[in-house]
Amino acid sequence: MFQLISRILQKSVQSMSNCLLCGIDQQQYHSLCNDCWGHLPWLKQHIIRHEQQILCAHHYQFPIDRVILTYKYEQQLQYQNLLAHSLLNLRLPKVQAIVPMPISTQRLADRGYNQMLIIAKIMAKELNIPVWQPINREAQHSQKGLSRIERIENIENQFQIISTERRKYKKVLIIDDVVTTGSSIHALIQALNKLGCQQIYSACIAAAD
Ligand SMILES: [Zn+2]
Known part of the structure; x- marks a missing residue:
């Protein structure tokens, strides 16, 4: 196989x-x-993680799972349109900007690109709204030996508001590739809340069980 x-x-x-x-x-x-x-293993439904609704295009199943992995880790960028349009095929809420899930500068250096930024740009062009990246992400510290609450705080601390960011949007859409526990989306939402965002929606390419 x-x-x-x-x-x-x-x-x-x-x-x-x-x-x-x-x-x-x-x-x-x-x-x-x-x-x-x-x-394709279409889902096109909301799932709930951390009491937050996340709109998901697919189940994390063949062939989307393989497509996401090779796109993300093997630079198979020819899949960008397929993945962007999987999200565009959803009933997306009307928002003022798209916020791609940030990756740490360390990951960016390793990978050479933020896979969700590329997809955000395609979507932004279609929807005629800007891509907004007001949050930096720091490298993850070890989660070992931490309690559930400490783990959540640990993830939240990774997401830092960029102090020089001057634009403010009230209604935004976060996009990410695969949602499992939803912790990173939850942490990004907390950071965007601090920035004054009032309506924060999330959409994911695939939902893992
Ligand atoms: Zn075919």
Whole structure:
């Protein structure tokens, strides 16, 4: 199975005008053919994490799980349209700006790009609103030996308001790739609240169980 997936992914790089998943049919929807787009593990529902509603496009299942991993860690940036349009395909709330989940400067240096910033830019263009990045993220300290409350505080401390940020938006949409516990979204919401945001929505590409 894994070999087949690798073959499909590799093939997709070679033939850009064919569907990125099956490599056979022509691209019709955001780099995919009609069939592959229709057969994605669509969820299109809110899930609740930390008493916060998060709108999720997909279940974290094949093939979206593989797509997200290779996009994020193997620089398979050809998936950016598919992932951005997975989010754009949701009933998104009307907001003034998109806030991509920040990554630490250390991660940024390792990876070379913030995968959600690229997606935020595509969405911003479609929705005709700005991308807003008012929060810095610091590298994560070890969560080892901490209580649940301490762990939450530890994550919240990673998200720091950029003091030179002058723009203020009241209604914003956070976007992230995979939601598991929802702790980072929760922490980002706390930071945005401190900045004066009043309506903060969140959308994720995939929800892990
Ligand atoms: Zn296809």
